[in-house]
Amino acid sequence: MPHSAIVKDNVAVITGGASGIGLAAALAFARAGLKVCIADVDQARLAEAATKLSSVTPATHVMTFAVDVSKAESVTELERAVRERFGGTDILMNNAGIQPGSTLFGEPDNWQRIIGVNMWGIINGSRIFAPGMIARGRRGLIINTGSKQGITTPPGDPAYNVSKAGVKAFTEALQHGRTEKPAGAWTAEQTVDFMLARLEAGDFYILCPDNDVPRALDEKRMLWAAGDIVENRPPLSRWHPDYADAFAKFVKGE
Structure with missing residues (x-):
């Protein structure tokens, strides 16, 4: 059964919509009877894509727009x-994304462009479009195109991995909606003392405890968070009321 926002005459906006996954999604939405706006930085591809869309839906239901998603004013x-x-x-x-390749100590302009498009493009789109979507008072949907590389972070393209890890974290926060930060953090001095001790011990991952949470519980939380992906639970499910009991049992080792 399709998502309740994917219905005839609704409006879909796809960034990076002139080719690849974006164009495929635009065609699928158009076939479902939606009005479609494809936005892309490439004007020539936009024109070609519009022709393809007009073959499956009335031209009046197709819109194109040149945009640089890394710039908030362009998305506005x-x-x-x-x-x-x-x-x-x-x-x-x-959906807009680029992967020109990167190295750890490569040109900063390349890093900034990758993160600007891949991560800030999603932040800009969500922040700028969501208020109006909510104001419409009907079911809406925001889809953010990420990558497994933001989770498994294979070596070889660090800027892309960083950008897609940011997409994952932002999208989880967007879906969950919680804004308050839990209390209980250590002081700066406690944190630095712990850091120095663990560096001396040769640790790479330094998992700092706090006044509320011992390391063992943090480890359980991390394993549970990985399980959200593997078991297809809702993001941040340990805060989700439907999973509270299951998480409690997991922490107890049941």
């Missing part, structure tokens, strides 16, 4: 243009 212009043309947005697919 996109949101305004979609609102003026179609009345608002029901589905936002933050």
Whole structure:
């Protein structure tokens, strides 16, 4: 059964929509009867993609827009243009992404561009589009295109891995909605003392405890968080009421 936002005459906006996954998604939404805006930095590809979309849906249901998702003002212009043309947005697919390659000590401009498009593009899109989507008062959907490389972080392309790890963390926070930060952190002095001791011991991963949580519990929480992905639970599920009992049993080793 399709998501409740994927219905005829709803509006879908896809960044990076002129090719690849973005264009494939745009075609699928168009076939489902949605009005579609494809946004991309490449004007020539946008024109080609619009022609393809017009073969499966009326041209009046197709919109193109040149955008640089790394720039908030450009994304703001996109949101305004979609609102003026179609009345608002029901589905936002933050899909724009680049992978030109990177090295640990490569040019900073390359790092900034990768993180600007891959991570800030998703943050910009979500922050700028979500308020209007909520104001529409109907079911909406934000889809953020990530990568397994943001989870498994294989060597060889560190900037891309960093950007996609940021996408994972941001999207989990976006879905969960919690904004308050738990209390109980150590003082700066306690943290540094612990860090120096663990460096002397040769640790690479320094897992600092705090006034509330011992290391053993932090380890359980990390294993549970990995299980959210492997077992397809909701993100941050240990805060989810449907999983509270299961997490408690997990911590106890049951």
